[in-house]
Amino acid sequence: CLPANQERLSGGKLTTVQFHPSAQVILTAGLDRCVSLFQVDGIKNPKIQSIYLESFPIHKACFSADGEQVIATGTHHKMFYVYDMMGGSIIPVHQVRGMEERFVRDFEVSPDGSLMLLTGTSGYLHLLSMKTKELISTMKANGRCTASAFTPDSSKIYTYSKEGEVFIWDVKSRKCLHRFEDEGSLGGRCIAVSKNNQYVACGSSSGVVNLYTTDVCLREKNPKPVKAIMNLVTAATSVTFNPTTEILAVASKRTDEAVKLV
Numbered sequence: 001c002l003p004a005n006q007e008r009l010s011g012g013k014l015t016t017v018q019f020h021p022s023a024q025v026i027l028t029a030g031l032d033r034c035v036s037l038f039q040v041d042g043i044k045n046p047k048i049q050s051i052y053l054e055s056f057p058i059h060k061a062c063f064s065a066d067g068e069q070v071i072a073t074g075t076h077h078k079m080f081y082v083y084d085m086m087g088g089s090i091i092p093v094h095q096v097r098g099m100e101e102r103f104v105r106d107f108e109v110s111p112d113g114s115l116m117l118l119t120g121t122s123g124y125l126h127l128l129s130m131k132t133k134e135l136i137s138t139m140k141a142n143g144r145c146t147a148s149a150f151t152p153d154s155s156k157i158y159t160y161s162k163e164g165e166v167f168i169w170d171v172k173s174r175k176c177l178h179r180f181e182d183e184g185s186l187g188g189r190c191i192a193v194s195k196n197n198q199y200v201a202c203g204s205s206s207g208v209v210n211l212y213t214t215d216v217c218l219r220e221k222n223p224k225p226v227k228a229i230m231n232l233v234t235a236a237t238s239v240t241f242n243p244t245t246e247i248l249a250v251a252s253k254r255t256d257e258a259v260k261l262v
Contacts, residue, residue: 004028007047008036016061027070029061035072035083051083051090059105064130065113073104080104082133098135099126106147112154115171119145125159127174137174141167147191151214158217160188160202168218181222183210190238194245199226201248203236209250231260 003009004017004026012031019026019040025048029035033056037048053072061072070083078101082091096104099118106119109130116133118126123141125148128134143161150157156177157169164185168178182188187205193214194200200217203209209232210225217223234254241248252258 001042002045004038004040004045005036005047006045007038008034008050010034010036012057015058018061018063020063021065021067023067027061027063029058029072031057031075033057035061035070053081053090056081060107062107062109065109065111071107071109071116073107075105076103078102078104080107093133096126096128096133096135099138101126108148108150108157110150110154110171111152115150115154117148117150117157119148119159123161125157125169127171139169139174139176141176146188149191149193151193152195152197158191158193158200160191162187164188164204166191166200166202166217178218180217180220183222183225183228184208185210189236192239192241192248194241195243196245198245199241199248201239201241201250203232203239203250205235207232207234207236207252209236209239209248211248227262229260229262231262232258234258 005028010030010032014030016029024040026038026040033053034050036050039046057075059073059075073080079094101120108117116128116130125139127136143163145159146162148159159167164182166180167176170177182202185204189205190203192201200212209229211227212223232252234252237253238251248262250260
């Protein structure tokens with residue numbers, strides 16, 4: 001395949017690559033302060049547009065569930081940007097009222113498109129309305145939260161702590177339903193829930209990725225993984241399932257070509 005972004009290669013490290021939820025479009029964003037969109041046709045992959053955010057190296061960018069907005073957070077900023085693809089406008093969100101955070105970096109968008117979860121410091125998790133970008137509620141986990149994932153029906157949130165503990169939250173009541181220890185974890189790095197809600201994958205700083213069934217995760221304090229994937233030798237920094245839950249991709253950005261498909 002041709003490089004998806006060959007019409008505009010990034011001037012700095014890419015921090016995000018994501019397919020549009022419904023169109024044949026890919027998004028790239030990175031430390032060169034640019035969000036770029038490309039039409040993926042496999043022949044030329046023409047660039048649709050690039051949005052430059054001044055003095056704003058991008059930590060993460062993500063499409064909204066309906067694909068009409070792009071949200072971008074910076075590496076060292078309290079604010080974040082919302083790009084309205086329909087209107088073509090860039091909206092800065094300077095301060096979320098009621099949220100005291102020095103930096104806004106990691107976030108997740110709920111699959112139903114109604115919520116945005118911002119990961120704060122010291123275990124704080126902030127739930128925002130996607131429509132208004134206003135704070136709905138704040139939850140608090142023990143330790144430092146390093147990764148989070150919504151379940152496919154948006155009813156629950158899994159959060160993974162630096163101490164290797166996974167918390168399961170009920171979105172409606174904002175209460176912690178259950179927590180469990182990720183077996184042998186030396187520090188949580190990334191987490192994913194499969195689209196059919198059958199599996200949870202936890203990637204740790206040792207490079208081990210544990211695969212659990214969700215029913216066991218909701219029931220036991222020390223669940224046994226269905227499979228422990230040992231192929232990575234550096235910290236697992238991303239795990240993701242394909243839409244039909246037949247393949248799990250595990251990757252580490254600590255070394256070149258450390259991508260495995262299981």
